[in-house]
Amino acid sequence: MTMIDVRNLKKSYGKLEVLKDISVEIKEKEVVCVIGASGSGKSTFLRCLNRLEEITDGQVIIDGQDITAKEANINKIRQEVGMVFQQFNLFPHKTVLENIILAPMKTRGTPKTEATNKAMELLDKVGLKEKAGSYPGELSGGQKQRVAIARALAMNPKVMLFDEPTSALDPEMVGDVLEVMKQLAQEGMTMVVVTHEMGFAREVSDRVLFIDEGVIAEQNVPSELFTNPRNKRTQAFLSKVL
Amino acid sequence: MNALPYLLEGLKVTIYIFVIAIILGFIIGLIMALLRLSPIRALNWIAKIFIDAIRGTPILVQLFFFYFGLNSLEFISFDRTTAGIITVAINAGAYFAEIIRAGIQSMDKGQTEAARSLGLTGTQNMRYIILPQAFRRMLPTFTNQAIISLKDTSLLSVIGIADLTQQGQIAIAATFKAFEIWLVVGIMYFLLIYLLSLLSSFLERRFELR
């Protein structure tokens, strides 16, 4: 079953055409990694999937719902699409627990005890149960990112989007975050991950998209794309990062 | 003759006018800041005109406009205290609006993006994420404006409001002790302002950003 269906997506900032006609289908439970040079449009692509960026042209359909349609309730749709940012973006004035329970309580009216139970479960899952009462400022980067993942999961999303989730981390923190993501993939979460972690892409993803100058220049299963890239630009990019 | 009861009477009026005006001013400022940032052009302009008009004219002229100007119209009648409170409130409101707008705009965009990506509406984002953080950061600037507004209340004596300054003049007329009385009036204002800054630093410590 198709979970994310992107049709002829175009996105421009003024005259700058960042995404030029991107079409891709992502199946339920599929894990797709997006790679490409800096500035090639990876973040923009990801942000179009929950309409953090308004789309210039084309369609994005998530679980059968056209999120670009005029009548679409974007707040409702975003509840089902979790997003994890490079800079974590935790709410610094709220504790870890409050960060996690805020959205379920305010958007779905989940009772506090229920939201708290679920949050504690998720914190346990990302290995941070003992940090529930801490403030984000008291956590390391890797811990912050795991809390951010738990916060997104608290909404029971159908899809999780990750925008370079480990790029702002000290090297020794990267492993813990990738471990959590790997577990999530194994549990069958549909995931789109913009990443420079080629090891993760190779090991965990079902498919890798190489974005270059606003188009998907090449896509394939990781074993093929990494060992046998067909496009010259992919070859050039991989020779730099591998 | 003892001047102190006069001055204490005036101090009460000053505090009363200040407290009401600063609360009203804060509400006006918050509304104007939100209008100023609203995506709706017309609302934007209303707020901009209000803010520019108030910031671009002397408070004394505003006071005369609200008291003598508006009162000269047949269908309006304010007493002096109302006119005085309105003047100080509106003046503070215009400055608060700019402080709050700048505070909201200085927030990291990632906060809004995180909130919206979780499905919170724009209003929920403002209420639970942006404003609580922005207010904490703005506290010192709020205090500054509150101190200015407190000093502004002394202008209200010119329309005959019996505030601390006016009561000082009355006491001098009765006692001819200009030096002592203006000194005591000054000390009373100073103590009020000192209390305000104490309150502000208490709140700052209480809500310290972690």
Ligand SMILES: Nc1ncnc2c1ncn2[C@@H]1O[C@H](COP(=O)(O)OP(=O)(O)O)[C@@H](O)[C@H]1O
């Ligand atoms: N809000 C914006 N306004 C104008 N240009 C932007 C904006 N966001 C991104 N861009 C431009 O779009 C291009 C793609 O950016 P981005 O999607 O962030 O790339 P990547 O994530 O692959 O590094 C870049 O040239 C960037 O400068």
Ligand SMILES: [Mg+2]
């Ligand atoms: Mg990016």
